[in-house]
Amino acid sequence: MNRQHLVSRVLKPAIFIAALVPLALLLWGATHDGLGANPIETITHETGDWGLRFLLITLCVTPLRRITGWNELIRLRRMLGLFAFFYVCLHFSTYIVLDAFFDLDYILEDITDRTYITLGFTSFLLLIPLAITSTDAMVRRLGGRRWRLLHRLAYAAATGGVLHFLWLVKVDIREPLIYLGILLLLFLARVPAVADRLARIRGAGRDEKTSAPRQIAT
């Protein structure tokens, strides 16, 4: 089996299944009294955590590709990004339905007055155009250059997500700081000089052109 097959036929379906495990655990917990004393809080935290994790994992694809020289990894990026969007949507819906119960005044006040909600909501909004333009057809319509430019918003969304988390924690900021650290490393990996060095690790560097998905079905 060549590398392309390994990524498309093994890695991708395996990650697809794995990415559904957090949702499955939540559903199992919700039906088996397994989400603790405050199940809504657990659902809110878990979906938020996984939205942020998948966003950061998605942003790891390009540096990882540079380091390993496995350009086929690009075929995982769209799926990972859409899983990030999926969990963020669940997180947002939990807030709208179970926290605010569709109370528009309450939601608007939260979005305008609470910095952490402003940040989280902005990140959610930023992810919407990225999800919409994730199809091959949209890549074609926008053209690789514009598409890449647009999809740099993923970094803004991840930054907003990390700050959203950091801002709501009372004093024990260890966990959000880990995410902040990962995010800073990802930014560092995008610095051209660093990116070149990463590419030289395996001598398999590719320039920016390949980071837009090719117009082929994956």
Place this chain on the structure above:
Amino acid sequence: MLIKRPADIKSSEITDEAVYLDRRRFIGGAAGLGAAAASGLLLPGAASALVSDPKATGAVLPGIVDGPFSTDEDVTAYKDVTRYNNFYEFGTDKADPSKNSGRFKPKPWKVKVLGECEKPGDYDFDDIIGQHALEERIYRLRCVERWSMVIPWVGVPLGPVLKRFQPTSKAKYVAFRTVFRPTEMPGQQRGILDWPYVEGLRIDEAMNPLTLLAVGIYGRELPNQNGAPIRLVVPWKYGYKSIKSVVTIRFTEEQPPMTWNMTLPNEYGFYSNVNPEVDHPRWSQARERRIGEILKRDTLMFNGYSEQVADMYSGMDLRKYF
């Protein structure tokens, strides 16, 4: 307004207004009873069986009487009260206290009493509690994090306990301190807060008949994770004011420091009264999720205890004194 008082009456011996009002309400008879029932309060002496839970463990406390001010709302399940709470001495996750408190030894226990009082000293647990009748009091508890519970506490009112130490006229505040035992309390091994945890009340708040020195829940001894063996319960204030595992009681003339205020002064004030109108700087306090319920409910002023406590704050700007 200056009110002249005869000099020979100590301020600590003057009947609190809330007690006075409570007596008046009691004397008020049928009308008062109806009003109290409507507001969800049970009067002292009203008959009701003690709350129990089949999952409750720990030694049964003998001789508990039915205390005043209990709510008739549904009580929170024992497993939730004991497995979901904040007690940073055992870790910052709300499941940590129940997981990490197994090595804590609440017996024997001594409380040091000092400061502006006639009878300072080291008191054993029984010296503190033993002279008073244990009461069951079912109180609402509102956490600053916007969740709430209804807990059947067992304890004694703090006021009569404090009066036995004979606070002097300089005793304007009461300061409390939690035990510091990093080997038994793993959370204290990290400098997440400036240990030991300290809290304080104004003397009239401490003497308020609502304020409880709790030694149990659900008719049994307090579990380690809930602040064994002695903790404060101040139901009209956010949960962190109800300091756990108390080892020091100090009467002071000046307002004593409190841990959360020292940690984040713009977020946590000395008073910390539950107030739906005054937001936490980072989130609204208008609503709360009662544990066991799905949708949020409105938070009540003073957590629903206005009748007992509002007078203590009349004329105060509660936005300034948050």
